[in-house]
Amino acid sequence: MPNTKSAPTHLALCCTAEDFQAAAKAVLPNKSWVYVSSSANSGASLDSNLNDWSLINFRPRIMRSVSALNTKCSILGQTGQYPFFVSAMGTLGNAHPGAEPLLARGATRKGLHTVISTATSKSLEDIMDAHLDEQQRLKNQSPSKLFFQLYVPIDRTKAKSLIQRVKAAGYQSLWVTVDTSTLGKRTADRYLQAQEALDQGVRETTRDPAAENDFGPAFGGRPVPGYLDPGLTWEDLAWISREWNGPVVLKGIQTVEDVRLAVQHGVQGVLLSNHGGRQIHSAPSALMTLLEIRTYYPEAFDKLEIYVDGGLRDGADVLKALCLGATAVGVGRPYYYAMAAYGLEGVERCTDIIAEELEITMKMLGVSSLDQLRPEMVNATRLLNEMWRPEMPRPKL
Numbered sequence: 597m598p599n600t601k602s603a604p605t606h607l608a609l610c611c612t613a614e615d616f617q618a619a620a621k622a623v624l625p626n627k628s629w630v631y632v633s634s635s636a637n638s639g640a641s642l643d644s645n646l647n648d649w650s651l652i653n654f655r656p657r658i659m660r661s662v663s664a665l666n667t668k669c670s671i672l673g674q675t676g677q678y679p680f681f682v683s684a685m686g687t688l689g690n691a692h693p694g695a696e697p698l699l700a701r702g703a704t705r706k707g708l709h710t711v712i713s714t715a716t717s718k719s720l721e722d723i724m725d726a727h728l729d730e731q732q733r734l735k736n737q738s739p740s741k742l743f744f745q746l747y748v749p750i751d752r753t754k755a756k757s758l759i760q761r762v763k764a765a766g767y768q769s770l771w772v773t774v775d776t777s778t779l780g781k782r783t784a785d786r787y788l789q790a791q792e793a794l795d796q797g798v799r800e801t802t803r804d805p806a807a808e809n810d811f812g813p814a815f816g817g818r819p820v821p822g823y824l825d826p827g828l829t830w831e832d833l834a835w836i837s838r839e840w841n842g843p844v845v846l847k848g849i850q851t852v853e854d855v856r857l858a859v860q861h862g863v864q865g866v867l868l869s870n871h872g873g874r875q876i877h878s879a880p881s882a883l884m885t886l887l888e889i890r891t892y893y894p895e896a897f898d899k900l901e902i903y904v905d906g907g908l909r910d911g912a913d914v915l916k917a918l919c920l921g922a923t924a925v926g927v928g929r930p931y932y933y934a935m936a937a938y939g940l941e942g943v944e945r946c947t948d949i950i951a952e953e954l955e956i957t958m959k960m961l962g963v964s965s966l967d968q969l970r971p972e973m974v975n976a977t978r979l980l981n982e983m984w985r986p987e988m989p990r991p992k993l
């Protein structure tokens with residue numbers, strides 16, 4: 597539970613999305629801090645998520661009228677205020693007692709779409725109620741919508757009834773996570789577990805005792821039996837789509853080959869993601885996968901929507917992904933950190949910071965709406981140089 601450890605810096609002193617990290621560290625219990633900040637193995641996957649954004653430069657255009665800006669962006673037909681959204685994160689009750697309902701309220705106030713995790717601390721119905729209540733308070737003026745991220749339960753009867761609950765609650769699209777055939781090796785969690793075992797009389801429990809969701813998430817770095825399905829295959833998409841009967845997005849695609857399969861299986865969107873660097877070690881960043889698609893399967897951009905997430909900490913960078921064909925960008929940890937340190941105000945401020953950076957950059961890039969973004973407005977050569985190339989037949993010497 598927050599926030600008695602020490603007072604965070606004044607909210608006014610948070611001027612970048614990065615600033616929320618130190619503020620959260622100052623207030624979070626160690627176990628929650630480790631849960632949110634940890635990554636797989638040596639941290640290489642997280643590092644490339646963070647670093648690859650800066651390997652792309654803008655090629656700004658001048659003297660174009662940018663007096664009236666439009667940042668609106670449609671995700672699967674739902675037009676939100678911005679081309680970024682909150683990515684699915686489990687157990688927000690460990691960040692703040694308001695948990696997911698509080699996140700939903702903050703995002704709704706800002707017109708932001710949010711993906712709600714299967715691994716919530718509060719029930720999916722309560723989260724939707726908070727969103728709808730906030731909508732009503734705003735006289736239904738907020739364009740914000742809630743989407744649902746699905747970990748497919750191994751027990752298919754459970755899976756189908758979960759999908760039906762999500763549908764009945766009014767979530768707009770289903771984001772099926774496909775990068776969790778097992779839980780990644782969360783190194784910082786391992787140290788914590790070992791220390792707990794050595795200390796024996798552990799105070800902090802591995803499960804949030806206040807959780808209202810019977811899906812105990814991977815909090816504490818331990819997988820939960822029944823939820824991470826190593827047997828999930830492309831064939832499962834048929835019954836998932838049938839049960840859901842609405843837009844489906846695959847979350848966690850990391851190669852162009854799998855984007856091609858996603859198109860063949862008729863899904864409406866893919867979220868290029870390596871789970872915030874928390875799953876496979878030495879994963880490609882989403883930007884790298886985006887470049888693979890542009891190079892080897894550019895037709896994909898006309899067949900489904902392509903989102904990216906991982907390491908986004910600056911609103912300017914959202915525009916780089918959009919120039920390269922992405923529809924929108926997901927943001928994870930900054931929202932967890934902002935909530936942990938400042939609750940609802942943190943969620944709002946985090947959005948304002950990213951939005952302001954986006955708007956400033958749009959102006960100096962010479963675009964007044966997102967449909968004016970073009971691939972020529974960025975130089976991605978440094979990343980392209982490192983991009984995967986198919987093996988060539990060896991020359992005979």
Ligand SMILES: Cc1cc2nc3c(=O)[nH]c(=O)nc-3n(C[C@H](O)[C@H](O)[C@H](O)COP(=O)(O)O)c2cc1C
Pocket residue numbers: 631632633645683684685686713714715745773847869870871872873905906907908926927928929930932
């Ligand atoms: C604390 C935390 C919890 C997460 N929980 C989930 C989850 O329940 N389901 C899921 O598909 N992804 C989950 N993710 C991955 C995020 O959806 C997203 O891919 C990632 O956080 C983006 O990277 P970023 O945190 O650097 O922005 C989680 C990430 C974090 C940091």
